[in-house]
Amino acid sequence: MSHSSQTSPSNSPSTASYNVETAVLERYEAGAKQPQASLCCPTAYEPNDLEFLPQEIIEKDYGCGDPTRYVSEGETAIDLGSGAGKNCYIIARKVGAQGKVIGVDFNDEMLNLARKYRSEIAAKIGYDNVNFVKGKIQDLKLNLERVESRLADRAIASLQDWSEFEVECDRLRREEPLIPSDSVDVVISNCVLNLVRPADKVQLFQEIYRVLKRGGRAVISDIVCDEEPTLEMQNDPELWSGCISGAFREDIFLKMFEDAGFYGIEILSRQAEPWQTIEGIEFRSVTVRAYKGKEGACWERNQAVIYKGPWRQVCDDDGHIYRRGDRVAVCDKTFQILTQPNSPYAKDIVPISPYQEIALEDAETFNCKGTTLRDPRATKGIDYHLTVQPESPSACSSESCC
Known part of the structure; x- marks a missing residue:
């Protein structure tokens, strides 16, 4: 329920002269090998949420908030851009043995790190309810491990090969989606949406909406800014992969949820002081929750x-x-x-x-x-003519009109 109407945003596209996905992939591959403090926006987790996690996962996980606290027992949850797996393993205990957790990432180094501790953590908590899959968060229908297998079997050497490859990708999306529609109770993400290239961001929010069940919700922690990043910032690979250049303007971030069809959109937490200020533009962490399910007959x-x-x-x-x-x-x-x-x-x-x-x-x-x-x-009802009076003053409670 909003208290005032929002201004329609004008989101200018990036003119980056480099491959955004490559810049992000390389930065986080390095982050999987050696901890990179510059990728982190300091976040406080509940101590008991971290006590069972290997130190390597804690050190090599990068985020800006804690969306895990908004997940409940028995739910199916997805973590977009799951990285080292910290949030997935925290959620695994929260959803319990009857719940299910899926981590989605397209970085092999991070997927290997997350999967490395799966058996160890399952033994600690008493059940195995976590799975890590390879995919792009803006295209949750396409299983990239299946795509890689197809490419290994048949490399693309001609336009005909490319056309057949595209047909196969469309078939996979349609017949074997990585994440089926209406299958998830809650989607979380921690400082990852800003890393998606601008051309894919509308599709990204549409995909989050698609995979949620009716009544499901998204809880997203991400970096936002109070002014648009400059063109110079957008052309800096370090700033892009460092969660700066791709940051949403704060009002546009909320509008993206609205445009995708969500309701009940609210800011759960907002960093009071900026995480970084660059050329007078303030960048800070927010956590937003939004619900699916207002479509349908009245x-x-x-x-x-x-x-x-x-x-x-x-x-x-x-x-x-x-x-x-x-x-x-x-x-x-x-x-x-x-x-x-x-x-x-x-x-x-x-x-x-x-x-x-x-x-x-x-x-x-x-x-x-x-x-x-x-x-x-x-x-x-028109015929309702009941009369009811208190039997005695003692019938009045402390909350009554007496």
């Missing part, structure tokens, strides 16, 4: 919600206005989004359910255009 079941305040009114992601204290009519889908216990809005909303429930199969279409108020009689 059905009338005589439900309403009351916004508690303290703001005079707020506006949701679909443009509906909730004025403090008003009994606003909502469709069943919006009612569930606003009032479920795990909803980001629930603490601010009073749910008003109808006295006589309307079965979903009997519900009529709800007109979601604009904002309308719900007459109390629609909730209670």
